[in-house]
Amino acid sequence: MRLFSRRLLLLLLLVWLSACRPSPAPTDGTLSFTDDLGRVVTLPRVPERVVTLAPSLTEIVFAAGAGHKLVGVTTADDYPPAVDTLPRFSALPVNFEAIVALQPDLVLATDQVNNPRDATTFEALGLPVYFFAYASLEDVLEAILTTGMLLGTESVARRTVDSLYTRLTQLAAVVDTLRQRPSVLVLISDATLYAFGRGSYVHDLVARAGGVSLTASLPNPAPVLSDELVLQLQPEVIVVAAGASYNPDQLLQRHPSWDLLPAVRHRRICGMEPSLILRPGPRLLDGLEALLQCLHPALARKLP
Amino acid sequence: MKLRTLSLGFWLFGLLLVSVVAGVALGSVSLAPDVVLHALVGRLADVTADPVAERIVWQLRLPRVLMALLTGGGLAIVGVAMQALVRNPLAEPYILGLSSGASVGASLFYLGFLPPLLSRTLSMPLAAFLGALLALTLVYLVARQNGLLSITRLLLGGVAISALMASITSFITFASPSPDKLRAVLFWLLGSFSGARWSLLPLPALAALLGLLGMLALTRPMDLLLLGEEPAAQLGVPVERAKRLLIFIAALVTGTLVAFSGTIGFVGLIIPHVVRALTGVPHRRVVPLSFLLGAIFLIWADLIARLVLPGVELPVGVVTALCGVPFFLMLLRRSHYRFG
Structure with a gap:
């Protein structure tokens, strides 16, 4: 009985915490996205402080032209060289404390490396998480565009993706x-x-x-x-x-x-x-x- | 009785030959029996055989089967040595933390924390031997009280030392400066013969044979030790020296075999038990027959590990543990288990 009420309390706390976040209201400039896991991610404004939970995502953020917005990367990151000066945290298992201390506006994750259940923990901490899932090369290129959209650097992301597609077509033409x-x-x-x-x-x-x-x-x-x-x-x-x-x-x-x-x-x-x-x-x-x-x-x- | 043991020996030897043939004929890639035969005979009779089959049979399967043979035989007699040492049939290198101790030494060396003292092929077994010796000495000291070994303490001490050694291995694995070796270490920790080659065979062969010869020389002291240390001493056995020799043999054989094939558990538990049920307690029979049966058992366990998933290898330690743990639990249930 006691256990049950404690769980209920926790649940209420979670509900309360999630209610605390700014509710999606497009009129006052909040942004709303649906990530690759079908979760709705709402952002009060365009994020300025971003952390990535996998090295691939760091590279995607840089490719989308938003590298300057990264405030922390995982201990496994090694590319591009600009990551060398950024704060590090462990992603497996996720070091939530270190990430909270970095005060990000947005956390980028991928179901390839990260556990989708961590999303609940991030939500409880009031940190919006966007999960990527990709099954093909095209999905990865789309992820660069999405990242550009999330971080307000759409035009740079578009240019990068266009040039990557050009290389892909050239390669296909040669291989054919x-x-x-x-x-x-x-x-x-x-x-x-x-x-x-x-x-x-x-x-x-x-x-x-x-x-x-x-x-x-x-x-x-x-x-x-x-x-x-x-x-x-x-x-x-x-x-x-x-x-x-x-x-x-x-x-x-x-x-x-x-x-x-x-x-x-x-x-x-x-x-x-x-x-x-x-x-x-x-x-x-x-x-x-x-x-x-x-x-x-x-x-x-x-x-x- | 004598005759029965001899004929049992012949039977087991025949079975061992059959197992070797099966180990060479079967594998993750299926080869027709005549192709295998051609490949085997071709090398000896200088006839040209299918070159792929020749490589598979001569360079992959045969050294692998021999490695399984030596490891199985070696681990089985180490089981006999430890059971005589602690006067209890539940003792076994894996359960008493010997294998985990050996893997601490070996992984310390493998992951680059220890300098190669001699050559690479010698240093890793040496490190594993020292780790095994350390683990066994610790367990022995914990279990010994007023000159008597408490079996409860022995098993609990073994569990504790195993856990300690396993966590040290995990720690050095995670702290390793070369993360790309992690996968290899994880696979090797569960035991596997997939890396067996002719050039790797001499050292395990030497260790297993030295262990066998040493144990054969110690059969009478081991028989008398079963009566208890004091009666054995009164009958003229140099008890302390015999025990130290048994510890040395157990650590040497386990350390060397673990360094080459990883931790493979429960062979030393199942095999001596079955042999004693077949032929009785005297060690002059138990030691050689355990070697034969252990070799047969591990060849088949390795075959299962190779065959159970198509095109993919399973660590052989998984197979032996799946057979061994139920056996161990069954032995534990028989509360008044004694030798014989």
């Missing part, structure tokens, strides 16, 4: 001329063979760069591959997301039995900066061009 598409294995690490299974957007990236991803049909979304499966798949190109300076010989050292693979015999192993393909932000285009450079170096030179 291809007749041969090599089979590609994308690995996250070279010792334990973590890869991408069904439903990952990585397969879409590989296809756009003119390759065929070999692990697209594996039922597990984050499978650990066995050495023998890789031997049977016979990839023609192997992409390891372990940094651009990845030494291809290391792969053969760790997996000596792979000397038979076409990718190893023809030395078609590429190291790739992980943030370029694993981080759904504006640099996915750079990742795509790097993939093209790896899969079809001759074609990559044709890009303007």
Whole structure:
């Protein structure tokens, strides 16, 4: 009974807290948005102090031309260099205290990294949260536009997105001329063979760069591959997301039995900066061009 | 009786051969039996076989099966050693915190907190050995009172030390300067043979064989230790030295095996128990038969780990724990469990 009343009290407190926030009334300049999770986010005015809960969102804010509005980023952020001087907080688990202390007008989150249940906590603290969800490359580009709209830098965001779309079209035009598409294995690490299974957007990236991803049909979304499966798949190109300076010989050292693979015999192993393909932000285009450079170096030179 | 043990030994040896063949023939990629046979014979008879099958059979599956064999045998006899040491059949390297201690040492080294003293291949087992030795000594000291070992304290101490060691491992994993190694460490902590290669086999083989030989030399002291330390001393057993040797063997074998294959639990619990049910208590029978049965068990556990999900590997420690924990609970329910 006592427990029940305590819960009721908490509920009342939450209701009261949410009632405290300025109610949406378009006449006095409040803004109202619906985020990708279907939640209504109301802002009393255009936000001037923003925090991001994932590195990809930081890059999106900068791409939308609102980098100067960031007042804090996560400890995992490393791009662009301007983030080096910003205050940091832990995003996994979320350090709510540190975020409240930064006094943001808006918190940006993504269901790819953050727990949607955290939204309730932020609401109780009186901090508006906008959640992004993206399933494709186009969704990521749309997110840049949305961010521009949220932060009042729409024209810059529009220009960035237009130029990214131009690069995407140019790339598509070059790749469409291809007749041969090599089979590609994308690995996250070279010792334990973590890869991408069904439903990952990585397969879409590989296809756009003119390759065929070999692990697209594996039922597990984050499978650990066995050495023998890789031997049977016979990839023609192997992409390891372990940094651009990845030494291809290391792969053969760790997996000596792979000397038979076409990718190893023809030395078609590429190291790739992980943030370029694993981080759904504006640099996915750079990742795509790097993939093209790896899969079809001759074609990559044709890009303007 | 003697004859029965011998024939049991032959049976188990035959079963081990069958298991090795099964371990080589089956895997996450299905190969037809004649392809496997061709690949196996091709290497020996210099006939050209399918090169992919040849790689899978010779460079991936065979060293892997041998690693499982050595690890299973080694962990099973470590179980025997610890059970003789504490005079209780519930003792096991995983339950008493030995494996977690070894993984603290190994992960400290793996994540770059310890300098490579010798070569990389030697330093990691050495660090794991020291971690295992530390954990076992701590548990032993906690459980010992007035020269007697309290089994309650032993198990509770083991649980506590396991938890302590596991949290130290978590701490150093999270504090690690190289986050990209985290995934590899997490996988390795649950135990896996997926990295087994011919070049990695000599050290585990040496540790397992040294452990086996040492245990075979200690069979009589171990038998007498079961009577109690004082009676054993009166019968001429150098009790302290025998116990120290058993601790050393347990730490050496567990440390080396954990450094190569991760923490794999409950082999040392199930196997000696089954062997004693088959052949009785005397260690001159229990030690070699446990080695054989442990090897067979872990080869099959690894096969399950490889086969249960298509194209994907499961940590083998998950499989052994799924078999071992119910077994352990069953043993606990029998309140008057004794040797024999």
